Amino acid sequence: MASLSLSSRSDTPLSGQPRPGQTTAKEPWLSVRNLRLGYADKIIVPNMALDFEPARIHCLIGPNGCGKSTLLRALAGLTAPQAGEVLLDGRAVNRWPRRRLARHLAMLPQHPQAPEGLSVEQLVRYGRFPHQRLFAPLGEQDHAQVRWAIRVTGLAGYEGRPLSALSGGERQRAWIALCLAQQADLLILDEPTTYLDLGHQLEILELLQALNREQGLTVIMALHDLNQAAQVGHRLVVMRSGQLVQAGPPAEVLTERLLADVFRIRARIIDDTPVAHGDALTSAAPYFVPLSSLTPPTL
């Protein structure tokens, strides 16, 4: 992918609109208080407190089954907490009117499904639902937002194509375009790069970075690749068996000790990133090379 820029967006309805997050940069506006999550008797997240920062990329990492998806669903108001609350602008997300919440918060689950034959443009138009009145057709602003979402996700020219005819990376970008058409300030993604090849993984991550940089979009996503998480995320949130282990900038969080404790791997941290500065994904993030598992096979 060539250089990444959203700067030609001056003709779009988004430009110049202040994002709520930017005005209150220091205030944690999405926060988790005494949160307990689970189903019936099975408690998945026993007790969690956590603040998210506006206009930042948060990467949620942790081993399989540690409760990442459950937490993300709770952040999006899809699961009611057993105790405690998820507050967005001081109000519990599951007490927001759904439509109004949808104008602030978009979420892309891990395996979204679309009816057969749905085209890219038809899908992205659904993103205007929270802005539409009951019988009103899409207005000029809706169409502009849909066009913008399709363009920045690199899908211009693909509007009429059915999702099933797209490659995995293109399809994932179409789903992100749906979220962007929603015009939300906060985007939650559950492992958006899973099942994509490395090139398409970087494409998705660079797109999210660009949206964060140019639009002030807040991103909270679960990622499996720890090096990618460290490179992309302003903050890493580490979970293990439903507990918050640590949250902070990658340089503080990603240590050989943590990799051993949480992921059960022996790894060597390389302090200066091996990637040349100026590249899209480069940051002052630590980079590590995994050496071996700490739980070797016993045959």
Add this chain to the structure above:
Amino acid sequence: MNLSPHAAMPASARTAGNTPTKDRLGLVVALLLGLVLLAALANLLFGAVLLSPSRVWLALIGASDFAAGTPAVGDPIAQDIVWNLRLPRLLVGALIGAHFAIAGTLLQAVMRNPLADSGVMGINAGASFAAVLAFATVERLAGDGNPYLKAALSLDWLPLIAFGGGLIAAAAVYRLSWNRGSTPVRLVLCGIAVAGLLNALATGILAGWAQANTETVLAWLSGSLYGRDWTHLTALLPWTAAGLVLLPLLVRGANLLQLGDDVAATLGLGVERSRFALLLVAVLLAASAVGIVGPVGFVGLIVAHVARLVVGPKLKRQLLVSPLCGALLVLVSDLLGRLVLVPAELPIGVVTSLLGVPFFLALLARRF
């Protein structure tokens, strides 16, 4: 995002995927309307007695004069056949076809399951069970001594009882599948379980408990339009009207539900409320139709697929096309059913299966 190769694509190419389908929708609707009218006309002309177009026309005109107060003259036989037999029968047939088709389309969308139709919510089984139970009970109580009671049951009360049975079964399926929320998979599985139970009970009653004279209920169970008249039409119309009023409110929600509950909810849809309302409309339309003609299974299933293949995944488009397809399928099936065994009839449920299934399989084979 700099992906200039696509940005350079001409505007005509970019909208190429859209415009033709939009034009095609109008064409498809017009074509189907024409076919439905043609089938309706054929239903008026053909049957055990062949009527010429002019006799049908005069009968229609003459009877409306009669209705306006002018004494009828000329052709009382044709008038009787057209006004009392064929016209109400074809209108009832078209309407139940549309009901089944809309119900099937909605249920497949809401359940996200291409096998869903009115059978899946237990509607057919509930209606059948209620009909069989009522029939057997009345027969037991009345014996052979009270033919009046039996006649009243078959003519007046069977539709209502079957409708009630279908509604109660659907409500039971919905309630059973509820576990801090409903999910399409649980709904489908509970529907299959409830339908299996009710069908077994109905068969058991029919085989073990009911005495003689099961023809009435058997004819109803195989799905028949025989003897359906204006009272059946007036029984259907309120539900048709209710569907027409509610559907436009619910279509957008049904579109979003196809994206999965999580995506629909984060797009701002009240998922449970929307699903409940859509199920309610589907169940009312299907159960009212089942009450009138009995459990005709394949119409909703087949038509929903045909509509989707022809006009794509958007429900608004499907819902414009599928009622016409349903009406057409039922009208053609009924016409064939009345013609192949003259003067006897094949029940509509048999013909829709014989006619619809091969067509459906051919369509699938071509498509997949």
